[in-house]
Ligand code: SF4
């Protein structure tokens with residue numbers, strides 16, 4: 346009956362003394378991560394295969410639609426990359442968000458950095 | 459709450475809400491088994507033990523960069539998404555007065571097929587375009603086009619910083635990429651003093667939204683007000699990015715909705731579309747066409763390689779005969795490389811994925827010890843192909859099966875002494 350009243354934490358602790366469980370639990374995170382990275386390698390390989398074999402044009406500056414949008418006479422972005430219109434539509438500014446991190450830390454939350 | 463490709467979603471489509479107040483991912487405490495995998499993969503320490511049962515939760519939205527790595531790695535499927543525009547999008551697709559525009563990211567086409575039984579990573583770009591058309595999107599525009607535009611903008615910015623280095627009014631080197639909203643929030647939160655190093659370029663989706671509602675509207679004769687732009691991403695953090703208040707340079711909200719690969723697969727299935735029998739189709743003109751340089755944005759090292767394909771030609775004045783720049787291709791972690799460019803010298807670059815790795819490079823730059831011209835950073839290990847919005851790797855949940863056996867054994871063993 347005692348076991349049934351244990352909190353989950355107590356339960357885990359009770360289990361933790363068994364070497365078998367300790368090993369399994371450590372391996373699970375590692376296993377999940379290894380599985381994920383294996384999947385990543387396969388997806389990455391397909392990306393480079395498509396780049397080499399499916400896409401006819403392989404440099405951004407050679408994309409005909411890129412050349413059209415930056416066309417010096419009629420292009421929508423005729424003043425070129427980093428030009429006036431680009432600056433307005435395609436560039437941005439960033440915001441210092443460190444205050445909310447400081448506030449969290451002062452509440453006693455420990456973060457990794 | 460509903461299950462979408464094995465992940466739970468709240469049907470919450472916020473408008474005009476401060477994205478900093480939203481939990482884009484959160485742990486369902488009823489499903490959490492206290493294994494701690496999420497805490498281990500989280501780069502910032504945002505996900506923590508909250509009670510004596512060692513149940514985890516994201517403690518505050520400010521600490522979470524919305525990368526979703528905890529979610530895709532949880533073996534119990536206990537982590538849910540807090541925002542989903544799927545219902546609203548279905549409504550907009552039905553509405554004859556709304557011109558719905560698709561904007562899918564590069565990495566989506568290397569994950570979507572998996573939801574329909576294709577082997578891991580299968581390229582389904584053509585079928586994806588066909589499926590979007592079948593779903594009723596009016597213009598099939600493609601975020602890969604603006605990946606190419608990003609290279610033009612960000613490459614030009616980099617060349618400017620390199621050529622004018624040290625001159626007054628020039629932004630500093632190294633230049634960091636700015637495509638990944640997980641990384642951008644990270645640097646804004648933890649290293650604001652490095653912000654001048656971050657490229658001023660918006661991400662590809664940050665560029666396609668406003669271009670759709672200006673240039674795209676012009677070219678197609680559409681009223682920008684009638685347009686509903688849908689960002690389709692391998693990502694959770696892109697939902698946050700789409701909601702950033704400043705993303706309204708077109709005069710409207712630049713991005714009306716953001717969904718991810720899993721949600722797109724769900725919509726295709728829900729609409730009864732037989733994905734595997736679809737033909738390969740092209741995107742629509744003006745904002746659709748793309749290159750190999752754009753598609754590699756989906757993997758760690760891709761933005762770097764694409765930028766170098768431009769920088770090499772501009773700096774050297776010569777044609778780059780072989781576009782493969784394999785030294786920057788990075789499976790995981792950090793990679794540094796020297797790229798020799800004729801008539802210029804050596805371009806020094808670093809590629810990095812995962813936020814704890816990003817932290818190391820940030821410290822280096824702060825200490826004035828960073829030798830690089832250009833640094834690419836992605837929050838997700840391996841880049842967006844491994845994004846928080848991608849289909850769940852069956853092997854991650856397979857380890858759940860193993861862990862369930864472990865748990866059963868554990869319970870059995872724990873009871874034994876009592877018996
Ligand atoms: S989404 Fe990313 S930053 Fe947020 S808690 Fe999960 S792993 Fe940590």
Ligand code: SF4
Nearest residue numbers: 638640693838842845
């Ligand atoms: S690496 Fe890609 S998928 Fe991951 S947070 Fe950044 S943009 Fe999103």
